[in-house]
Each structure stands twice: as structure tokens, then as C-alpha cells.
Amino acid sequence: MKRVVAWALLAVCAGLALAGCGSLGYYWQAASGHVGVMRAARPVPDWLQDAGTPEALKSRLVLAQRIRRFASAELGLPDNASYTAYADLQRAAVVWNVVAAPAYSLNLKTWCFPVAGCVGYRGYYAEAAAHAEAATQIAAGFEVTVYPVHAYSTLGWMNWAGGDPLLSTFIGYPEGELARIVFHELAHQVVYVPDDTAFNESFATAVERLGGARWLQREGSEAARAEYAAFDARRQQFRALSLQTRRDLAAVYASKEAQAGDWASVAAQKAAAMDDFRARYAGWPGPRQGAYDAWVARANNATFAAQGVYDDRVPQFEALFVQEGRDWPRFHAAVKRLAAMPKAERDAALKRIDRIAGAARPASAAMIGPSIPARPHGDHGA
Incomplete structure (x- = not known):
């Protein structure tokens, strides 16, 4: 060795x-x-x-x-x-x-x-x-x-x-999470595009979600499915809570005040969006855990942006999985074709897939079965 x-x-x-x-x-x-x-x-x-x-x-x-x-x-x-x-x-x-x-x-x-x-x-x-x-x-x-x-x-x-x-550092994760992390990291060995972090991480996140759903459906015990459902429900409650803030901040940074360079107004709008996020978290009905408290305490543009890298294109990859008949080799081949495109063409192709993603039920939710509720997208972070 x-x-x-x-x-x-x-x-x-x-x-x-x-x-x-x-x-x-x-x-x-x-x-x-x-x-x-x-x-x-x-x-x-x-x-x-x-x-x-x-x-x-x-x-x-x-x-x-x-x-x-x-x-x-x-x-x-x-x-x-x-x-x-x-x-x-x-x-x-x-x-x-x-x-x-x-x-x-x-x-x-x-x-x-x-x-x-x-x-x-x-x-x-x-x-x-x-x-x-x-x-x-x-x-x-x-x-x-x-x-x-x-x-x-x-x-x-x-x-x-x-x-x-x-x-x-992860061997003790709940069964569903352990499966997901192995699937995610192996997905990076299937497809990796230099200079396109959002593509790479969203693909791997889609694989972990879809694969984790299949693992629990076919191999997981009722106890494992119940444990995962509780764990993931907390995560998705927090994701739904933070997604709106990411959208609010994006709107502030694209506002007419930002375009005009009125940074005092932009700073005030940003502070209001962050205050609203923390106020809504304070009344969050989900279980309070130290990891979530820490995430909220340090929340800034960097934390929200990193979350978006893992989340934003997942619906498109899930829709592509459905398009390919939920067939894993076909799905991987389709993603490799996307990866081979120039970035502008790849982004355009993903936008076309996005129209399907907006109308279709998330494939991962459909595959999990009745033991686990349908979940909003986004699995990175706390």
C-alpha cells in the first residue's frame, strides 16, 4: 500500500x-x-x-x-x-x-x-x-x-x-442517506464536465435522489423508510423555507436600483430579505436542529449560492430520467450527450427539458411509494 x-x-x-x-x-x-x-x-x-x-x-x-x-x-x-x-x-x-x-x-x-x-x-x-x-x-x-x-x-x-x-465521516448516516452519498459520488465518475459545477452537482444530486428512492423501495426495511422519511421531511421543510429567500435575493440583485448603482437601496432590500428569512425560520414548524440553527446564523450570499448549485437543475435531470423511460443506461447516455455539447447548447437543451420538469411530477417522489411523501427539490446543505 x-x-x-x-x-x-x-x-x-x-x-x-x-x-x-x-x-x-x-x-x-x-x-x-x-x-x-x-x-x-x-x-x-x-x-x-x-x-x-x-x-x-x-x-x-x-x-x-x-x-x-x-x-x-x-x-x-x-x-x-x-x-x-x-x-x-x-x-x-x-x-x-x-x-x-x-x-x-x-x-x-x-x-x-x-x-x-x-x-x-x-x-x-x-x-x-x-x-x-x-x-x-x-x-x-x-x-x-x-x-x-x-x-x-x-x-x-x-x-x-x-x-x-x-x-x-459518513458511514454512520441513516441508511437512506448512506445510499444517497455513495450514489452521488459514483455519479461523478459517470459524467464530469470541467467548468460546469451546477451541471455536475445537479446530475449527481438527481442520481442520489432517484437511486436512493429505488434502494429504499427495493431493499430498505420499513424502519429504514420511516427513518429516511422523517430525516428527509425535515430537510425539505428547510429547503422550501430557504428557496424563497434565494429567489428574493436574486430579484434584489437584478432590481432597477441595482442596475442604477443605488447600492444603499439594494443593501436595505437585501437586509429586509435576510430579516424575513430569519423571522420565518424562527416560526418554522419543523424540528429545530443545531445544523439548521448554524446554517441560518451564517447564511449569506455564499451559502445560498452554494445551495443553488446542487439544487437548481435537479428537476431537469429528473425529467430527463422520465423521458428515457426510467432506464438507467439510457439516462446516463443522454447525460453524456449533454456533457459533450458546448456549454451554450447544453444550457439550451436543459432549458427545453425544464418545460417538461415543470409539468411532470418529480420522478423520485413517484418511485418512493406511499411510505415517503413527495418532496420539494433540493438536497444540499444543512
């Missing part, structure tokens, strides 16, 4: 060295951080045979392997080394992402990287480093959020070295 890790580090660094000296410190922490994850990983059978592995963890690993097989057999997701090993990271998150947006815009600042292209976040394996980057962006005039990330994808590039492992 050490030799494989060493070669992985050399391969990553060789590509990253092309980015220039000013970025080498950042890329070194990224490469060495991922190598640390790989070094912590052991094949799942090793954990299962280890007398020191807690029985509760063994049970979760067995479940995760069932989910992994289902992903390839039923959803057409890649059948490779990813998620056949497990790493205990002994920390709350695998990385911490920094997202930033201007004071009067919901457009995320982007950073550009080899292979991945330009994305609307910058990840750090050390939380302190993420907050240091956040301070830099705040000093530059951006609104910033730092949030923990519990899983990420290497896009299939590291399957030769063991792939992406299951992690202690």
Missing part, C-alpha cells in the same frame, strides 16, 4: 506542478491530504475479519457493500474499486470547503484547478487553513462560508490505486 500511495502522490504532484509556484502550497496540502486518506483505508473484508472492529461498524460496512453492489447492478454506476475499502479518519470531516460570493450577487467565486477545471469552492484538509482562506476572501470584499465536507470524488482517476474509500 505504501508503494501505491507514493506513486499516487507523485502522479498528483506531477500534474499539479504545472499550476505554478504560487499555488504549490495549496496543491501540496491537497495531494498529501488525499494520500493521508488513502493510507488510512483498508479493504472492507479486512475490517470485517478484524476482531477489534466494533460490531456496529461491521454492520454498517456490510450494509455499505450491499449498497455498493446495488449501485452498479441496478443504477448503472461504475463497478470498480471505489467504496470497497474503509478509512477511519478520526475527525468530523474529510475536508472543509470555502465558498465565496460578492456582496450583491449569488454567483460564486470560482477557483481553477488541473483536471477539475473551474469550480465554485476551494477545499482544505485542515479546518484552520480553510478559515485562513476565508479571512483572505473576506478581506477582498466577499461574503464567505466554510462548511464541512463528509465525502468527495476523485472522478475515477484514483481507481487504479484503490479508489475512493468509505469514510468514518
